[in-house]
Amino acid sequence: MKNFYWTNTITLINIVVSLTCTAKLDFGGTGCNETNGNINSIILRRAARIYTSIFIKLLRLIPVVLLCILSKSALAQVKVAFDMKEQPVLFGVGKIGEALQKRGQQLQKIGLATNNTDADIVIKISADQTTQKEGFEISFKNKQLLITSGDRVGAMYGAMEVAGQLQMGKTWQTITPKKTGPHFTVRAIKFNLPWSSYRSGPSMDLHSGVCRDLSFWQKFLDQMAENRFNVLSLWNIHPFSFMVKATNFPGANNFTEKEMAGWKHFWTSLFRMAKDRGIEPFIVNWNIAVSPEFAKTYGVLERNDTSNIVKKYTREVVTQVINEYPDLAGIGITLADWMSNFTTSRSNLPVMTPKDREDWIEETVVAGIKAAKRPVKLLHRSVLSSDPVEMRRVIDNAKLPDTTLVEVKFNWSHGHSTPVLAMTHDSHSGKRDDGYWNPQPNNYRIEWMIRNEDFFILRWGQADFIRRHIAQNTAPYVNGYFVGSEGYIPAKDYSHVANNHVNWEYAFQKQWLFYELWGRLLYDPTTANTVFEAAFDKRYGKNTGRTLQKAYSAASQMPLRLASFFAATWDYTLYSEGFLAPFAANAGLYDTVSSFISINELIDHPVLEPSYLSIPEYVKLAVENKLLPTGKISPLSIADSLETESKLVLQQVQKLRANASPTLACELDDLETWAHLSSYFAGKLRAGVALQRFRSTGDKAQQQKALELISRSIQHWKTVSDITSKHYIEVPYIEGYNSGGNAYKDAKRFSWSKYLPQVERDLLLIKEAVPFGKL
Numbered sequence: 001m002k003n004f005y006w007t008n009t010i011t012l013i014n015i016v017v018s019l020t021c022t023a024k025l026d027f028g029g030t031g032c033n034e035t036n037g038n039i040n041s042i043i044l045r046r047a048a049r050i051y052t053s054i055f056i057k058l059l060r061l062i063p064v065v066l067l068c069i070l071s072k073s074a075l076a077q078v079k080v081a082f083d084m085k086e087q088p089v090l091f092g093v094g095k096i097g098e099a100l101q102k103r104g105q106q107l108q109k110i111g112l113a114t115n116n117t118d119a120d121i122v123i124k125i126s127a128d129q130t131t132q133k134e135g136f137e138i139s140f141k142n143k144q145l146l147i148t149s150g151d152r153v154g155a156m157y158g159a160m161e162v163a164g165q166l167q168m169g170k171t172w173q174t175i176t177p178k179k180t181g182p183h184f185t186v187r188a189i190k191f192n193l194p195w196s197s198y199r200s201g202p203s204m205d206l207h208s209g210v211c212r213d214l215s216f217w218q219k220f221l222d223q224m225a226e227n228r229f230n231v232l233s234l235w236n237i238h239p240f241s242f243m244v245k246a247t248n249f250p251g252a253n254n255f256t257e258k259e260m261a262g263w264k265h266f267w268t269s270l271f272r273m274a275k276d277r278g279i280e281p282f283i284v285n286w287n288i289a290v291s292p293e294f295a296k297t298y299g300v301l302e303r304n305d306t307s308n309i310v311k312k313y314t315r316e317v318v319t320q321v322i323n324e325y326p327d328l329a330g331i332g333i334t335l336a337d338w339m340s341n342f343t344t345s346r347s348n349l350p351v352m353t354p355k356d357r358e359d360w361i362e363e364t365v366v367a368g369i370k371a372a373k374r375p376v377k378l379l380h381r382s383v384l385s386s387d388p389v390e391m392r393r394v395i396d397n398a399k400l401p402d403t404t405l406v407e408v409k410f411n412w413s414h415g416h417s418t419p420v421l422a423m424t425h426d427s428h429s430g431k432r433d434d435g436y437w438n439p440q441p442n443n444y445r446i447e448w449m450i451r452n453e454d455f456f457i458l459r460w461g462q463a464d465f466i467r468r469h470i471a472q473n474t475a476p477y478v479n480g481y482f483v484g485s486e487g488y489i490p491a492k493d494y495s496h497v498a499n500n501h502v503n504w505e506y507a508f509q510k511q512w513l514f515y516e517l518w519g520r521l522l523y524d525p526t527t528a529n530t531v532f533e534a535a536f537d538k539r540y541g542k543n544t545g546r547t548l549q550k551a552y553s554a555a556s557q558m559p560l561r562l563a564s565f566f567a568a569t570w571d572y573t574l575y576s577e578g579f580l581a582p583f584a585a586n587a588g589l590y591d592t593v594s595s596f597i598s599i600n601e602l603i604d605h606p607v608l609e610p611s612y613l614s615i616p617e618y619v620k621l622a623v624e625n626k627l628l629p630t631g632k633i634s635p636l637s638i639a640d641s642l643e644t645e646s647k648l649v650l651q652q653v654q655k656l657r658a659n660a661s662p663t664l665a666c667e668l669d670d671l672e673t674w675a676h677l678s679s680y681f682a683g684k685l686r687a688g689v690a691l692q693r694f695r696s697t698g699d700k701a702q703q704q705k706a707l708e709l710i711s712r713s714i715q716h717w718k719t720v721s722d723i724t725s726k727h728y729i730e731v732p733y734i735e736g737y738n739s740g741g742n743a744y745k746d747a748k749r750f751s752w753s754k755y756l757p758q759v760e761r762d763l764l765l766i767k768e769a770v771p772f773g774k775l
Contacts, residue, residue: 135181186480227519318368
C-alpha cells in the first residue's frame with residue numbers, strides 16, 4: 001500500500017514539472033533547460049504562472065500524502081500481547097484478528113512480557129482481578145487497550161467483546177470500556193447423540209456420520225464459545241460402552257481394538273476442543289441401562305435391571321471413564337424411565353420407590369465418581385425423582401468438592417411457552433415441587449431446562465422473551481439454564497432442499513440466531529439489540545439488521561403464544577410450528593383422528609399461561625355478561641396480538657424483498673411463514689370463540705361467523721404450504737416411536753402441505769356442531 005501511494009505521488013509531480021517546462025518552452029520562456037526566449041504576451045506569462053502555482057501546491061501536498069501513507073502503515077498492524085499458552089485466550093484473539101482483517105488491518109501476536117510498551121492491546125490474567133469468574137474488564141491505560149480477567153475464559157470473552165465492537169465499526173482506540181461478568185455461571189447446551197439415542201428413527205439416525213466428524217464439532221464449539229455457552233452436555237441412553245473397553249466387563253461392547261481406538265480419539269479430541277474454548281463437557285445417561293451387547297453377554301435386561309452385576313459394572317465403568325478422559329468435566333444421571341416409573345404399562349419391571357432410585361444412584365454413579373483419581377461434577381436431574389428430600393440426602397452424603405447441578409424441566413418439555421413456571425417434570429402430574437429449592441440448598445443449585453420441541457425447521461429469535469424469562473426466574477438457588485431438544489439434533493440439515501442459496505453447512509448455522517440470543521443473554525441479559533442487529537448486518541449488509549431483528553421479534557411470538565395457550569407436557573404432546581399435538585397431554589380433548597390440532601381440540605384444552613383464559617372460560621363470562629377478571633387475557637385479545645404481529649412482520653419483510661439475495665430471501669420466507677401461521681392461529685381462536693358461543697346459545701349467526709373466520713384462516717395455511725414447499729421437503733418427525741392410539745401415526749413424517757385436509761376438516765366440524773342442549 002505504501003509503494004502505491006509513493007509511486008503515484010512521484011508520478012503526479014513529474015507530470016506537473018513536465019507541463020510547466022513544456023509551457024515555458026512552447027511560449028518562448030526559459031524552460032527547464034535554461035533555454036532563453038522572449039515572452040512578449042501577457043497570456044503566456046499568466047499561463048506560466050498558473051502552471052508554476054499548481055506545481056508549488058503539489059509540492060506542499062507531499063508531506064500530507066506522506067503523513068497519510070504513514071497513518072495507513074500504522075493502522076495496518078495491531079499488536080496484541082497475551083499469554084499464547086492459554087488456548088481459550090488464543091481463540092478470543094483469533095476473533096479480534098478476523099474483525100481486523102475485515103477492516104484491512106493485520107493482527108500481530110506478541111508474547112506477554114513484564115512491560116509490553118510496544119503493544120496496542122494487552123490481555124492479562126491475574127488472580128488479583130476484581131472481576132467475577134468468567135468476567136472481564138476493558139479499559140485504557142497509557143494509550144493501550146487493556147483486557148483483564150481473573151481467569152482465561154473471562155479473558156477470552158473480553159477479547160471477543162472487543163472483536164464484536166470492531167465488527168460494529170469501532171477502531172481499537174475507540175472501544176467502549178466495560179466491566180462485566182456472567183449473570184449465570186452455567187450456560188449449557190443439551191445435545192442428544194444419535195447413537196444409543198433416547199428417541200429413535202430416521203430423525204436421529206441421519207446424524208450419525210456428522211456427529212462422528214470432528215470438523216462438525218469444531219464449528220459447533222466455536223459458535224458455543226462465541227455465544228458464551230460454557231457447558232456442552234451430551235446425552236444418550238448408555239454412553240460408556242462407546243468410550244471404554246470395561247476392564248472387568250469386556251463384553252459390554254463388541255468393538256474391535258481399532259474401532260475402540262477410533263472412539264477414544266473422537267472423545268479425547270472433542271473434550272479437548274471444548275476445554276480449549278472454555279466449555280465443560282458432560283456426558284448424561286438414563287440411569288439403569290446397559291448396552292445390548294452387555295445384556296446378551298452377561299444375561300441381564302437392557303433396562304431397569306437392578307441386579308448386582310449391573311450395579312458393579314455401572315460403578316466401575318463410571319470410574320474408568322473419568323480416569324481415561326482427563327478433560328471430561330462432569331457426569332449426569334436422570335431418575336426417569338427405567339426406574340419403574342411406568343409400572344402400569346411395564347408391569348414386569350421391579351418396583352422402586354424414590355428412596356430406591358436415589359440409593360441406586362448413590363451406590364453406582366456417585367460411588368464411581370468418588371472412586372476416580374480426580375473430581376468431576378455431578379448433574380442430578382430432578383425428572384421423576386418425586387422426592388427432593390431423598391435427592392438432598394444423596395447429594396449431602398456425596399460431599400463432592402464442586403457444586404452439584406440439579407436440572408429442572410421448565411414447563412416440562414415446552415420451555416418456549418410462558419416465562420411463568422407453571423409445571424415441571426418432577427412427577428407425572430407436572431405439579432411443581434418447591435422442595436427442590438426451599439429451603440435453599442448449600443451444595444447444589446438449580447438449572448432450568450428450556451426444552452425446544454416446538455420448532456426445528458423455521459428460524460426463531462425473540463430476545464425480549466428470553467430477557468423476561470431470565471428476569472422472572474433468577475433466584476439465589478438458580479445458577480443457570482440448559483437449552484436444547486430431545487427429538488431434534490441440530491447437526492445435518494435434513495429439511496431444506498438442496499440449492500445454491502444454502503450457504504450454511506449444518507443446521508445450527510442456519511439457526512444461529514437461536515443460539516446467539518440464548519447464549520449472549522444468559523451471560524448478560526442487558527446485551528442490547530444492536531448486537532444482534534450487527535450480526536444480521538454482517539450477514540446481509542448494512543441497514544438490514546434493525547429490520548430483521550424487528551421482524552423476528554414479532555414473528556417468533558407465534559409458537560410462544562400457542563404453547564402458552566395449548567398446555568402440553570412431554571415431547572410429542574405439542575409441535576408448535578406444525579400446529580400438531582401427536583399425543584395426548586394430561587388434560588383436554590384428544591380426538592384420535594389426526595396429530596393436527598382441530599378446532600374442537602383447541603377449544604377443549606387447558607391453558608398453560610396463568611393469565612390466559614381458555615375459550616370455554618371466556619365464552620362463559622361473555623354469555624353471562626360478566627367482566628374479565630383483573631389481569632386475565634381473552635382468546636380474542638391473543639388473536640388481536642397475533643394479527644398485529646403478523647402485519648408487522650409482513651411490513652418489515654416487504655422492506656427487504658426487492659434487494660434481497662437468494663439466501664436472505666430464504667430467511668424472509670421463514671419470517672413470512674411465521675406471519676401467516678400467526679394469522680392462521682388468530683383466525684382459529686376467533687372461530688373457536690364464535691363456535692363455542694353458538695354451542696352455548698344456539699345463535700346461528702355465531703356458527704356462520706365461525707365458518708367465515710375459519711375459511712379465511714385456511715387461506716393463510718395454504719400460503720404457508722406454498723412458501724414452505726419452495727424450501728423444505730417432508731421430514732421424519734416421530735417415526736420410530738410407538739404408542740397407543742392412531743392420531744400420532746400421521747406425524748411420522750411432517751410437512752405443512754400434508755395437513756391441508758386436516759386444516760379444511762375444521763369446516764366440517766363447525767357445520768356439524770350443535771348447541772349443547774341438543775347433544
